[in-house]
Amino acid sequence: xLYREAGQFKxxxxxxxxxxxxxxxxxxxxxxxxxxxxxxxxxADQYWLSAILIPFLIFALAxxxxxxxxxxxxxxxxxxxxxxxxxAFGAWNFVLRVPGMPLLVxxxxxxxxxxxxxxxxGLPSLRIKGFYxxxxxxxxxxxxxxxxxxFNWFSNYSTSGVITxxxxxILGFAFDTPxxxxxxxxxxxxxxxxxxxxxxxxxxxxxxxAIRDMDVAAEVIGIPMLRTKLLAFAISSFYAGVAGALYAYxxxxxxxxxxxxxDLSFKILFMIxxxxxxxxxxxxxxxxxxxxxxxxxxxxxxPLENLLGLSLPPGLMSNLELIVFGGLIIFFLIxxxxxxxxxxxxxxxxxxxxxxxx
Amino acid sequence: MKSVKSALLGLxxxxxxxxxxxxxxxxxxxxxxxxxxxxxxxxxIFGGFIDYINMINARDGGVGGVKLTxxxxxxxxxxxxxxxxxEREKKKGPTGATVIHPLSTGITYSLIDKAAADKIPIISLGxxxxxxxxxxxxxxxxxxxTNYWSQNTAKIKFIGMREGGMDKLKGLTIVNIYxxxxxxxxxxxxxxxxxxxxxxxxxxxxxxHPGNEQGSQWLQVRQIKPDWVILRGWGxxxxxALKAAAKIGYPxxxxxxxxxSGAEEDTIPAGDAxxxxxxxxxxxxxxxFPVIQDIKKYVYTKFKGEMEDxxxxxxxxxxxxxxxxxxxxxxxxxxxxxFGKKPLTxxxxxxxxxxxQISEARLKELGATGFMQPLKVSCMDHEGGGAVKFLQWDGNxxxxxxxxxxxxxxxxxxMIEQSAAAYAKEKNLTPRDxxxxxxxx
Numbered sequence: 149x150l151y152r153e154a155g156q157f158k159x160x161x162x163x164x165x166x167x168x169x170x171x172x173x174x175x176x177x178x179x180x181x182x183x184x185x186x187x188x189x190x191x192a193d194q195y196w197l198s199a200i201l202i203p204f205l206i207f208a209l210a211x212x213x214x215x216x217x218x219x220x221x222x223x224x225x226x227x228x229x230x231x232x233x234x235x236a237f238g239a240w241n242f243v244l245r246v247p248g249m250p251l252l253v254x255x256x257x258x259x260x261x262x263x264x265x266x267x268x269x270g271l272p273s274l275r276i277k278g279f280y281x282x283x284x285x286x287x288x289x290x291x292x293x294x295x296x297x298x299f300n301w302f303s304n305y306s307t308s309g310v311i312t313x314x315x316x317x318i319l320g321f322a323f324d325t326p327x328x329x330x331x332x333x334x335x336x337x338x339x340x341x342x343x344x345x346x347x348x349x350x351x352x353x354x355x356x357x358a359i360r361d362m363d364v365a366a367e368v369i370g371i372p373m374l375r376t377k378l379l380a381f382a383i384s385s386f387y388a389g390v391a392g393a394l395y396a397y398x399x400x401x402x403x404x405x406x407x408x409x410x411d412l413s414f415k416i417l418f419m420i421x422x423x424x425x426x427x428x429x430x431x432x433x434x435x436x437x438x439x440x441x442x443x444x445x446x447x448x449x450x451p452l453e454n455l456l457g458l459s460l461p462p463g464l465m466s467n468l469e470l471i472v473f474g475g476l477i478i479f480f481l482i483x484x485x486x487x488x489x490x491x492x493x494x495x496x497x498x499x500x501x502x503x504x505x506x
Numbered sequence: 507m508k509s510v511k512s513a514l515l516g517l518x519x520x521x522x523x524x525x526x527x528x529x530x531x532x533x534x535x536x537x538x539x540x541x542x543x544x545x546x547x548x549x550x551i552f553g554g555f556i557d558y559i560n561m562i563n564a565r566d567g568g569v570g571g572v573k574l575t576x577x578x579x580x581x582x583x584x585x586x587x588x589x590x591x592x593e594r595e596k597k598k599g600p601t602g603a604t605v606i607h608p609l610s611t612g613i614t615y616s617l618i619d620k621a622a623a624d625k626i627p628i629i630s631l632g633x634x635x636x637x638x639x640x641x642x643x644x645x646x647x648x649x650x651x652t653n654y655w656s657q658n659t660a661k662i663k664f665i666g667m668r669e670g671g672m673d674k675l676k677g678l679t680i681v682n683i684y685x686x687x688x689x690x691x692x693x694x695x696x697x698x699x700x701x702x703x704x705x706x707x708x709x710x711x712x713x714x715h716p717g718n719e720q721g722s723q724w725l726q727v728r729q730i731k732p733d734w735v736i737l738r739g740w741g742x743x744x745x746x747a748l749k750a751a752a753k754i755g756y757p758x759x760x761x762x763x764x765x766x767s768g769a770e771e772d773t774i775p776a777g778d779a780x781x782x783x784x785x786x787x788x789x790x791x792x793x794x795f796p797v798i799q800d801i802k803k804y805v806y807t808k809f810k811g812e813m814e815d816x817x818x819x820x821x822x823x824x825x826x827x828x829x830x831x832x833x834x835x836x837x838x839x840x841x842x843x844x845f846g847k848k849p850l851t852x853x854x855x856x857x858x859x860x861x862x863q864i865s866e867a868r869l870k871e872l873g874a875t876g877f878m879q880p881l882k883v884s885c886m887d888h889e890g891g892g893a894v895k896f897l898q899w900d901g902n903x904x905x906x907x908x909x910x911x912x913x914x915x916x917x918x919x920x921m922i923e924q925s926a927a928a929y930a931k932e933k934n935l936t937p938r939d940x941x942x943x944x945x946x947x
Contacts, residue, residue, distance in 0.1 A: 199593035203586065297686055297712070307695050307925070308635075308688035310615045315934070400585055402615045406687045406715055407585050443590065446580065467541055469580070 151499040167345055184334055189327050198326040198399075204439045205330075205337045206394045211419040211431035212344050213387025218417075219426035220348050221380035222360025223273050224281055227288035228388050228416045233408035234262040234292055235389025236311075236396035237302050243314050244304060251318050255336070255393045262389025263382040265292065270381025274374060277363075289410055296405035303405075310404040313397045329398040336394060340387060345428045347383070356380055357426075422480055424489025433488040441476065445469045532572050532849040533599020534559070534834065537579045537591040538609055543716040544583045544741040546771035547823055551609060552578070553812040554827020555834075557801045557819075560812075562835055564804040569838045570847035575599060581613060588613030589620070596624055604855045605629055605837070607830055611689035614647075622646045626852040627859055629837075631830055632657075632765055632788055636692060640926035641860065641888040642937035648859050648888045650833055651788050651881060654764070655696040655921065656892040656913035658736075661762055661786055662700050663911055664896055665734050676705035681727055683720075683747060684738040686712035689766075693738060696921065703917065717743025724750040737763040737785075744772035745780070752779035759784060765894070769822035773899045781901045786894040789829045789878050791904045793820025796873025797828060822897075822904060829878050836872075837862045860885055860943075879910050885940035 151172050158164040168174045192201060214228050239258030243249050269288035273281050296302045296309075303311050316323040316332070323332050347353055355376045358366035367373050396403045415438060423434020446469060484491055498505070536556060539548035559574050568574055577598060579591035588608060596603045605627050608614045614634035621628050622645065629648045630638070636655045638647035665680070666672040682697055684690035694710055701708040709730055711723050717739060724747075727735060735756065737747055744767045751761060759782035763772070768785020793799075798820055805811050806819075818824050841850045841858025850858065864872075864881040883890035893910035930937055 193597075195593045195597070199590040203590075294714075308611070308615070308691050310612070310688045312615070312619070312933070314932075400589060400616050401619050403585075404612060404615070404688045407612070409715070443594075447594075450577075470541070 151496070151502070153500070165349075167349070181338065184338075185331075189330060192330075194326050197330045200439065200443065202326070202330055202333050202399050203395075204435055205333045206391050206399055207416065207419060207439055208432045208435035209337045209340060209394070210388050210391035210416050211423065211435050212341055212428055213384045213391060214416050215420045215426065215428065215431045216344060216348070216356070216387065217380050217384035219420060219424075219430075220353060220360060221356040221377065221384075223270070223377065223380060224278060225285040225384070226282050226410070226413050226417065227269060227285035227292075229408040229410065229412035230289045230292035231262040231266055231385040231388035232392030232395060232412070233296060233403075233405055234265050234385075235259055235392030236403050236408070237296055237405075238262065238389065239393035240311050240313060240396060241302065241304075251316055251323075251397075252336075255390055255397075258393040259386040259389035262392065263386040266381040266385025266388075267378050270378050270385075273377050273381065286410075289413055293405045293408060308404070309406075310402050311396070312402045316397055323398075333394050333398045336390065340390065341428060341432075344387070348428065352376075352379065360426075418477065420487075422477065422487055424487030427487070427489035429492065430487050430489030433492070437488065441473060442469055445472055529600055530568075530572055530849065531575045531600060532569075532604055532838065533595075533602065534574060534576045535579060535591070535595035535598070535603045535606055536576045537581050537588060537595065537606065537613075539581050539583045540578075541580065542582045547741065547766065547769070548583065548609060550769070550771070550813075550818060550821060550823025551827040551830060553818070554824040555607070555830040556812045556827075557805050558797075558828045558831025558835070560810055561801045561804045562831075564808070564810075565800060569835055570842045572838075572842070572847065572849050574835075574838075581608075581610065583610050583612075585610075585612045585616045589616050592617055592620065596626060599849070601849045601851045602626070604850055604852050605834060605859070607631065607834075609633070611635070611692065612687065615688060618644070618647055624852070625856070627856040629830075629833065629859065631833065632826075633689065637922045637925035637929060639887060639889040639922050640937075641885045642940055643926040643930045643935060644888065645860075645938060646856060648883065648890075650859075650883065650889065651829070651879070651891045652894055652913070653889050653892075653922075654692045655918045656889065656915075657764060657786055657788075657894050658693045658696050659700065659914035659918055660892075660894045660911045661736060661764075662704070663914065664762065664786075664908065666704075667908075672704060678706040678733040679730060680706055680708050680734045680736060681730055681732040682708055682710045682736045682738060683723060683727070684710065684712055685717060685740050685743055686714050687740075689740060690738050696918065697736075699917065699921065700914075713739070713743055713747075716741060718746050720746050720750045724754050724756070727751075727756060728754045733760070735761045737761050737767050739763065739767045739772075743767075745775040748773070748776035748779045748783060752776075758782040759898070762786065762896075765826075768897060768899075768904070770818075770904070771821075771823065773904075778901070780899050783899045784907070785897055785899075785904075787822065787897045787904070787906075788891070788894055789822070789825045790876065790895065790897065790906055791820060791822045791825060795875075795877050797832070797877065798825070800873060801828070825877065828874075832864070832872060832874060832878070833862070833881070836864055836868070859883060860888070862890065885938065885943045 153170045156171055168177055210228055210232060214225060217223050217225050235258040238261035239254045242254040242257045269285060272284040303309050323329055355371045358371055359376055419434035419438050420431060422437055424430025536552055538552035539545055559576060563573055577595060579595055581588040581591050588610060603626050607629050608617055611633050614628060614630045617628055627646050627648060629650055631650050632652060634649045636653045638644040638649050639653050666675055669675060697708045711726055713720055713723055739747055751758060761783055763785035765787050768787055773780035773783060813819055837858040840862050841854050845854045860883055862883045866880050869875050879891045879893050881890045892913045895906050895910055896908040897904040898907045
C-alpha cells in the first residue's frame with residue numbers, strides 16, 4: 149500500500165535516470181542517512197560505535213571496492229587485504245614523512261598507492277581469467293604482506309613491525325573520541341559509496357559489465373580491454389586502500405602487516421558473496437552480516453547457556469560459533485545464491501504489488 | 507512463540523538477578539582464546555587463571571570480602587576480535603573492567619592507547635611491548651615479571667655459561683628463528699646489540715605465521731651451521747621446528763626456546779625430536795606446589811574446574827595462568843590496603859599494580875615458593891623481576907637446569923628508556939615524574 153509508485157510520472161531524462169527513481173526509496177535513503185548522521189551518534193554507546201559500527205562501515209567500503217572488481221568487472225580477486233595494507237601503510241607513511249600533511253589527503257594518497265599496486269597486479273588479468281587470475285591476486289596478497297614485513301622502512305624501523313597511527317586532526321579538530329571517528333568514517337564511506345553507485349551506472353560501469361558478461365563481445369563493440377580492466381583494478385584497490393587507512397586510523401589504532409592476511413581477504417570475499425555480487429547495497433548488507441553475526445552469536449550463546457543450565461566446555465563454545473557461521477553461509481548459498489541484495493529486491497517487488505498481487 | 511517469550515523473560519530476569527547482587531564484586535575480563543592455532547597456550551593459561559580466581563573466591567570468599575567475577579570472550583589471538591572483546595567488556599561489573607590481560611602482543615599494542623584513555627591497566631605478563639617497562643611513559647601498561655629483552659640477555663648469559671665464560675662468545679654464530687609477527691621481531695634489536703658487544707654473529711630467519719612448514723628455514727640453518735639456535739616460536743611453530751631440527755640432525759640441546767616455546771604442548775607433539783631441548787621460563791612445571799593443591803581441593807573436587815583434561819594441571823601453561831592469578835590478586839590486595847576493602851576501579855587497580863611487591867616470604871604464604879620469582883614493581887620499573895630459569899625437556903617433563911638467571915640490566919634499561927622516549931616524542935606525551943608519585947601505603 150505504502151510502497152506504490154502509481155502517480156509518480158517521469159517527465160525528463162534526469163528524473164528517469166536518477167539513482168532512486170521511486171519517491172519512497174528516496175525518502176527511505178534520506179531517512180537512513182539522517183539516522184546514521186544524527187540519531188546514531190546520539191544514541192549509540194562507545195561499544196556500539198567503536199566495536200560494531202566503525203568496523204561495519206570500513207568493511208562495507210572494502211566490500212564495495214571488491215564488488216567493483218569482482219561483481220561488476222568480473223575479475224576474481226583474493227588480494228583485498230593486501231590492498232588495504234598498502235592503503236594503511238601508505239597513509240601512515242605520508243603523514244609521518246611529509247610535515248603538515250592533511251589527514252584526508254593522506255588517506256587519498258594511501259588509496260592511490262593501493263591503486264598503483266592494484267594496477268601492477270591487475271596486469272595478468274589481461275591474459276588469464278577466473279581461478280587462474282585468483283591465484284595471481286593471491287600472489288599480491290602474499291607479496292605485499294611479505295614486503296611490508298621485510299623492508300623495515302615501511303614501518304619506520306619499528307622493532308616489532310607494528311605501526312601506531314598518529315593523532316588525527318582535520319582543520320584543528322581532533323578526532324580522538326569514538327563519536328568523532330565514527331563521523332569521519334561515515335562521511336568518507338558515504339561519499340565513496342555514492343561515487344561508486346554513480347560510477348557503475350555510468351559508461352565506465354557499463355563497460356565493466358560488458359567485459360564481465362563476455363569480454364570478446366565487449367572488445368568487438370569497441371571497449372578497450374586494457375584500459376577498462378586496469379581501471380577496475382585501480383578503482384577497486386583505491387577503495388580497499390582507503391578502507392585500509394580507515395581500518396588503521398579509525399578502528400584499531402595500531403596495525404601490523406600480519407593483520408592483513410589471507411583470512412581478511414576471504415572475509416571480504418564472503419561479504420560480497422553473501423551480500424550480493426554486483427550490488428553496492430549488497431556490499432553493505434554482507435559487511436553487516438559478517439561483522440555482526442559472530443558478535444551476535446557470541447553474545448547470545450552465553451546467556452542461553454546459563455538459561456538452559458548447561459555448562460559447555462569453552463573450546464566447544466568457541467567452535468560452535470564457527471560451526472553456526474559456516475552453516476549459515478552454506479544455507480544462504482543454497483537458498484539465495486545471489487545474496488541478501490537479491491532478497492531485498494524480491495521483497496521490494498512483492499511490496500509494490502501488496503496487498504493485491506495479480 | 508510462547509517458549510520464545512518465556513525465554514526472553516528468563517533472559518531479562520537473569521539480567522536483573524545478575525545486577526542485583528553485583529555490588530561487592532570486582533570484574534576481570536578474561537579475553538583469551540580457546541580455538542585456533544594458539545589455543546593450547548590460551549586455554550592453558552586462562553584455565554589456570556580462572557581456576558585460581560575461583561579458588562580465591564571459594565577458599566577466602568574473594569579478596570577482602572570482594573568477590574572476583576569474570577567473563578570469557580574469545581579473541582582467537584586476532585587483533586580486531588581482541589579490540590571488540592575489550593570494548594564489550596570494559597563497562598561490565600560495578601567498577602567496569604579493572605585490569606586486562608590481552609595474552610597477545612598484537613592485541614596489547616592495539617589496546618595501549620585505548621586502555622590509557624579508559625584508565626584500565628594492562629598486564630602483559632611476559633609478552634607485549636618491551637619498552638613499556640618504562641612506567642614514566644606507559645603508566646597503564648605493565649609487562650610484569652620479565653620482558654623479551656631481559657629474557658634475551660639471560661639467554662645469552664646462559665649460552666655464555668655453557669660455553670665457559672662470556673668471552674668465549676666471540677666468534678660464535680647464533681641463529682634466531684622467529685615467528686614473523688610483532689611478537690617475533692621484538693628481540694631483533696637487542697640481539698644485534700649483544701652481538702656487537704660480545705662479538706658473536708647473529709642471523710635472523712623469519713618463519714611466516716602459523717609456521718607449520720619450516721623446511722627451507724632449517725635448510726638455511728644447516729648451511730649456516732650455527733653454534734646455537736634461539737627459537738622464538740609460538741603455537742604450532744614450535745613442534746614443527748623441533749621436528750625439522752631432528753630431520754637435519756641439529757642437536758636439540760643447542761636450541762634455546764623463549765617461554766612461549768617451552769611448554770608440554772610444544773614438545774609432546776614433537777615426540778622424541780624434542781628430547782634435550784632447552785627453553786627459558788618464568789614459572790616452573792609441577793603440581794606439587796601447595797597453591798596447585800589448593801586449586802584441586804577447592805575447585806576440582808567440586809567439579810568447577812576449567813580444565814577438561816585434568817592432566818594439564820601443573821603443566822607450564824596452566825601454572826603460568828596461576829602466576830597471572832597470583833599477580834592480579836596480590837595487586838588487588840595492595841590496592842585495597844590504600845583504597846579500602848571495596849571493588850577497586852581501574853585507576854585504583856593501576857596504583858595497586860604499580861606498588862606491587864611479592865617477597866619470598868609472601869610467596870611462601872601463597873604456597874608458591876620456587877613457583878615464580880619475587881616481584882617488586884615501581885613507577886620507574888614496570889617489569890619488576892626480570893630473571894628466568896632454564897628448563898630442559900627430558901622426554902616426559904620439564905626439569906629446571908639452572909637457578910634464576912638475572913638479565914643484563916645495564917644493557918637493557920638504556921635501550922628501553924631510549925625506545926620509550928622515542929615513543930613519547932612520537933605521541934607527544936610528557937613522561938611522568940616518578941618522584942612525585944604517591945608512595946606505597
